[in-house]
Amino acid sequence: MGMYIFICGKNTILRITLLLLFLLVFVSGCYNSGLDFLTEDILPALCPLLAETTSIIKDIFKSNTIEDGPITSDLLSECVRCGREISRQKTKRGNQLVNSGITLDVYPPGLMHFFPPSLPTDVKKASAASQEILAATKLMQMRIASSGATPNTFLSFLEHQVIRIQDGSSCKPVHITCHNSKYRSIDGTCNNQRRPAWGRSGAPFTRIATPRYADGIYTMPVAKSGRPLPNPRVLSTQMFSDQQIASRVFNYMNMQWGQFITHDLMLQVMEATDEGGIQCCLGEGVEVLHSEWQNDNCIPISVPEDDPFHRYHGIKCLNLVRSVTTPRDDCSLGYAEQMNTVTSYLDGSPIYGSDKKLASRLRSKSGGRLRQETRENCKRGFLPSVDNKSAVCDLRNTTEPCYLAGDVRINQTPTLALLQTLLLREHNRVADILASLNPLWPDEKIYQEARKIVIAEIQHITYQEWLPLNFGESYYRYYRISPSTLYSHDYNEDVNAGVINGFGAGAFRFLHSVIPDSIMTCPWSYHAAYLYKLSDHYFNPSLLEYSSESFDDVVRGIIAQPCNEADPFCTEEITNHLFKSRNHWGLDLIAMDIQRGRDHGIASYNDYREICGLTKATTFQDFSGEISQDRINALAQMYESVDDVDLFVGGAMERSVHGSMLGHTFQCIVAEQFYRTRIGDRFFYDNAEMPHSFTSEQLQQIKKASMARLICDNTDRVYYVQRRAFEVENSFNPKYSCDDYNAIPYVDLTTWRAPTLFDL
Ligand code: HEM
Numbered sequence: 134m135g136m137y138i139f140i141c142g143k144n145t146i147l148r149i150t151l152l153l154l155f156l157l158v159f160v161s162g163c164y165n166s167g168l169d170f171l172t173e174d175i176l177p178a179l180c181p182l183l184a185e186t187t188s189i190i191k192d193i194f195k196s197n198t199i200e201d202g203p204i205t206s207d208l209l210s211e212c213v214r215c216g217r218e219i220s221r222q223k224t225k226r227g228n229q230l231v232n233s234g235i236t237l238d239v240y241p242p243g244l245m246h247f248f249p250p251s252l253p254t255d256v257k258k259a260s261a262a263s264q265e266i267l268a269a270t271k272l273m274q275m276r277i278a279s280s281g282a283t284p285n286t287f288l289s290f291l292e293h294q295v296i297r298i299q300d301g302s303s304c305k306p307v308h309i310t311c312h313n314s315k316y317r318s319i320d321g322t323c324n325n326q327r328r329p330a331w332g333r334s335g336a337p338f339t340r341i342a343t344p345r346y347a348d349g350i351y352t353m354p355v356a357k358s359g360r361p362l363p364n365p366r367v368l369s370t371q372m373f374s375d376q377q378i379a380s381r382v383f384n385y386m387n388m389q390w391g392q393f394i395t396h397d398l399m400l401q402v403m404e405a406t407d408e409g410g411i412q413c414c415l416g417e418g419v420e421v422l423h424s425e426w427q428n429d430n431c432i433p434i435s436v437p438e439d440d441p442f443h444r445y446h447g448i449k450c451l452n453l454v455r456s457v458t459t460p461r462d463d464c465s466l467g468y469a470e471q472m473n474t475v476t477s478y479l480d481g482s483p484i485y486g487s488d489k490k491l492a493s494r495l496r497s498k499s500g501g502r503l504r505q506e507t508r509e510n511c512k513r514g515f516l517p518s519v520d521n522k523s524a525v526c527d528l529r530n531t532t533e534p535c536y537l538a539g540d541v542r543i544n545q546t547p548t549l550a551l552l553q554t555l556l557l558r559e560h561n562r563v564a565d566i567l568a569s570l571n572p573l574w575p576d577e578k579i580y581q582e583a584r585k586i587v588i589a590e591i592q593h594i595t596y597q598e599w600l601p602l603n604f605g606e607s608y609y610r611y612y613r614i615s616p617s618t619l620y621s622h623d624y625n626e627d628v629n630a631g632v633i634n635g636f637g638a639g640a641f642r643f644l645h646s647v648i649p650d651s652i653m654t655c656p657w658s659y660h661a662a663y664l665y666k667l668s669d670h671y672f673n674p675s676l677l678e679y680s681s682e683s684f685d686d687v688v689r690g691i692i693a694q695p696c697n698e699a700d701p702f703c704t705e706e707i708t709n710h711l712f713k714s715r716n717h718w719g720l721d722l723i724a725m726d727i728q729r730g731r732d733h734g735i736a737s738y739n740d741y742r743e744i745c746g747l748t749k750a751t752t753f754q755d756f757s758g759e760i761s762q763d764r765i766n767a768l769a770q771m772y773e774s775v776d777d778v779d780l781f782v783g784g785a786m787e788r789s790v791h792g793s794m795l796g797h798t799f800q801c802i803v804a805e806q807f808y809r810t811r812i813g814d815r816f817f818y819d820n821a822e823m824p825h826s827f828t829s830e831q832l833q834q835i836k837k838a839s840m841a842r843l844i845c846d847n848t849d850r851v852y853y854v855q856r857r858a859f860e861v862e863n864s865f866n867p868k869y870s871c872d873d874y875n876a877i878p879y880v881d882l883t884t885w886r887a888p889t890l891f892d893l
């Protein structure tokens with residue numbers, strides 16, 4: 134027997150058997166993303182032993198070990214076994230939903246490509262293990278709460294007492310053996326020799342604040358009152374409207390470098406089922422799916438009836454899915470941590486890859502070079518093509534380019550692909566020079582040395598050029614960089630260079646506000662400029678290859694074009710048209726930033742104020758030292774309590790501190806991150822007295838690297854660049870000829886000539 138349900142848009146007809154419907158109704162009442170479903174009613178079915186445990190747990194703090202306290206190993210293993218069962222049921226249900234027709238197929242390619250259709254095996258395994266542990270934590274919390282203690286009692290207990298899961302779980306504690314290598318590993322392991330798992334791809338994001346999950350473990354946060362937090366789409370339209378104010382200083386390349394280093398430091402991925410990507414909306418977004426048909430990982434953004442934009446398109450739901458979580462390295466019980474699927478070190482991972490298999494695919498295996506493709510009438514190479522173009526790009530036909538690089542986001546915008554192409558060319562340029570200086574060096578040696586040089590250049594440009602420009606010269610001292618000395622001695626193996634969750638799912642995303650609405654191109658003659666709307670070019674980098682001149686035209690354009698001011702105004706290209714493809718509407722990046730912060734349990738703005746040395750507010754007026762009156766009023770209108778304000782929203786409202794584009798709270802988080810990224814990296818380029826350190830002659834050369842030189846050396850016909858290439862051209866920052874090595878110094882690699890034949 135079957136039943137038909139009509140889902141609007143794209144002639145989608147869902148055929149769901151009554152049996153399945155029954156199952157969904159039964160199960161979905163139980164399964165919500167936060168495990169709230171674990172009511173006593175269903176426990177007996179899934180976990181008989183646990184449900185029968187009725188002994189009253191009086192004072193868990195009296196126990197020092199699992200064995201001598203009320204948390205017996207029997208209770209633990211039952212929670213683990215049951216948590217595993219629950220996690221399996223969730224997976225099964227997710228697959229069934231997709232098989233019954235709740236898929237992403239209704240979307241145009243741009244939107245579809247954003248939601249992963251599947252997860253790599255290791256990510257999937259870690260996610261499943263982490264879901265088991267979260268369910269086990271929740272079960273134990275419930276057992277303890279049933280004895281009269283508050284849910285927080287157990288969580289504070291966990292802060293003092295580590296409960297590790299040993300048997301019966303799919304989680305295996307991370308053990309990594311290191312071999313002494315002169316070079317960074319591809320996956321970031323063994324950078325820290327005492328804690329080899331720190332900063333690796335697949336590591337959990339780190340935290341500097343206790344998360345604000347509603348249940349302390351994994352459920353989406355709610356307001357202090359218990360009511361829902363303000364709708365992220367409403368916050369986006371009300372507080373981040375489109376009023377483009379062009380920067381008078383920074384150019385588009387400055388924004389582009391920011392996105393590139395973001396991609397180097399982090400990638401959070403959304404959950405998927407074994408059968409395909411997760412759809413949380415009805416049809417193309419006409420409604421939020423009824424909870425009975427929602428995957429447990431759904432966190433769709435609902436759009437109100439009176440939305441200033443979507444009401445004209447009948448859109449009431451923007452799809453969004455929870456990020457993959459991962460167990461702690463020791464498999465201990467506790468709240469959810471999200472997974473960073475790339476290396477946290479600033480190590481060129483978007484160019485080289487974050488896993489060995491991809492890294493190897495990207496190499497040409499000769500002369501230390503990376504694979505590149507040639508194009509007629511272009512001297513320099515282009516990124517290699519991806520195998521299955523239509524699976525990752527939004528092309529009109531397959532003759533259009535779609536690239537492969539070390540990072541999956543490579544085709545997101547043409548300008549991201551452009552910057553990565555410049556860096557690919559830089560690697561091959563350096564490799565060729567090294568090969569000619571050292572004709573006996575094998576491929577591996579040239580690859581590793583060229584990679585080391587390119588990473589050093591990226592670190593130098595980021596720390597000496599980009600960070601001080603954007604966040605103020607006084608921040609030199611925070612990053613512990615001294616422009617006047619050659620080496621530094623700051624490496625500290627107690628510092629974890631892992632990415633702080635509040636940085637990735639909060640502070641650094643504020644720079645989404647600087648994204649301009651278009652990409653400018655500028656021909657060789659400089660006689661004209663053309664503007665291309667960003668939203669017409671998501672997932673399609675062909676703008677770089679319209680003709681053999683195009684690549685250089687875009688370079689000239691984006692170093693001339695200003696980006697937007699860092700302020701709470703954002704272009705509709707990202708708030709209404711993100712990844713829109715052939716549709717008239719798209720996703721909302723700002724609403725997504727807010728929802729993502731909640732998904733990751735990012736502590737509130739008020740908590741971060743306190744961490745960053747400001748007074749914790751008790752009234753909205755207490756924000757007045759950092760936030761202007763009209764913005765305080767707007768916050769007070771949107772939020773019930775000062776403690777409810779999301780980090781992303783509160784931080785964005787702050788006035789910027791002197792010399793920086795950020796307010797006090799974001800500045801503090803960003804400074805802390807870049808401090809850790811530098812101090813916690815054993816291979817940081819200017820570290821002294823390490824077996825792998827550059828010689829002083831080499832380091833002197835590396836320190837000549839600049840954005841301007843990177844452009845000069847890796848374009849065919851860009852002959853003039855302003856010396857400070859992250860800033861627009863003006864009388865204080867005029868263009869210089871690339872041949873003028875005084876104005877735009879050249880990194881001379883002759884000191885890499887090996888002194889003896891034996892130094893291979
Ligand atoms: C055209 C330019 C850009 C576009 C289209 C874009 C788009 C996106 C998208 C779609 C996400 C994932 C959202 C989610 O699922 O939660 C994201 C994440 C992020 N973006 Fe951007 N972005 C751009 C530029 C930037 C810039 C300039 C910065 C900072 C300098 C930045 C910082 C971040 C950060 C920190 C994340 C979180 C990354 C992660 O953990 O995976 N983005 N961006």
Ligand SMILES: [Ca+2]
Pocket residue numbers: 396397398399475476477478479480481482483
């Ligand atoms: Ca990295």
